[in-house]
Amino acid sequence: MFITLEGMDGSGKTTAIKTLKSFLEKQGYEVLMTREPGGHKISEEIRNLVLSDNAEGIHPWTEALLYIASRKEHIDKVILPALKENKIVICDRYMDSTSAYQGHARGIGIDVVDSVQHSVLDGCVPDLTVYFDISLEESNKRLTSRDDEKNRLDREGSTFKEKVEQGYKILINKYPERFKVVDASQSIKNVQEQTNKIILEAIKNYEKRKSNR
Numbered sequence: 514m515f516i517t518l519e520g521m522d523g524s525g526k527t528t529a530i531k532t533l534k535s536f537l538e539k540q541g542y543e544v545l546m547t548r549e550p551g552g553h554k555i556s557e558e559i560r561n562l563v564l565s566d567n568a569e570g571i572h573p574w575t576e577a578l579l580y581i582a583s584r585k586e587h588i589d590k591v592i593l594p595a596l597k598e599n600k601i602v603i604c605d606r607y608m609d610s611t612s613a614y615q616g617h618a619r620g621i622g623i624d625v626v627d628s629v630q631h632s633v634l635d636g637c638v639p640d641l642t643v644y645f646d647i648s649l650e651e652s653n654k655r656l657t658s659r660d661d662e663k664n665r666l667d668r669e670g671s672t673f674k675e676k677v678e679q680g681y682k683i684l685i686n687k688y689p690e691r692f693k694v695v696d697a698s699q700s701i702k703n704v705q706e707q708t709n710k711i712i713l714e715a716i717k718n719y720e721k722r723k724s725n726r
């Protein structure tokens with residue numbers, strides 16, 4: 514089963530999933546946690562380029578295509594092999610990030626980016642996408658209080674971030690069967706519990722559907 518996690522920068526999703534792997538392993542599942550952009554050698558090289566200041570002024574399509582190229586390598590070298598071994602693959606950001614950030618916020622258009630992705634990614638669409646929902650104000654507060662180095666996209670202004678949020682809301686409406694929303698404004702412990710519960714339930718339903726086929 515393929516699960517992806519999405520949200521604004523500062524939504525706390527990376528912290529929220531710290532207990533997820535061990536939680537699922539205790540239930541007997543083999544789990545691969547990975548992230549985008551990155552997750553494999555060539556994809557990490559693309560990550561370094563696309564998030565660096567050297568990419569300042571990049572054309573929206575070049576940016577989108579770099580993320581998609583990085584994703585293609587990640588799918589081919591990491592995600593598909595793990596899915597073939599029946600692992601639960603959990604990816605921190607995936608195709609919806611490109612649709613929200615480049616498709617909507619950069620103005621290319623969600624539908625056109627989605628259609629490119631559907632061709633290039635060869636049907637490798639998540640079975641479940643968990644969206645970590647947080648207000649723009651709270652996500653900015655969390656970003657400011659983080660002492661790690663901010664990347665090129667973290668430093669974008671509030672108009673861009675509002676559009677990213679809008680983009681995600683459009684995607685949640687467009688793919689209601691795939692998205693589940695977690696209220697990420699709660700305490701870390703609550704968000705972790707909510708996330709673990711939603712994902713475990715989804716895995717069990719997925720297994721049920723598979724065994725009925």
Ligand code: TMP
Pocket residue numbers: 522549550580581606607608610611612614615664666667
């Ligand atoms: P992160 O690893 O801190 O989430 O940083 C990745 C940044 O890249 C984040 O700001 C979201 C952005 N991004 C896109 O704009 N498009 C994409 O397709 C992906 C995967 C990430």
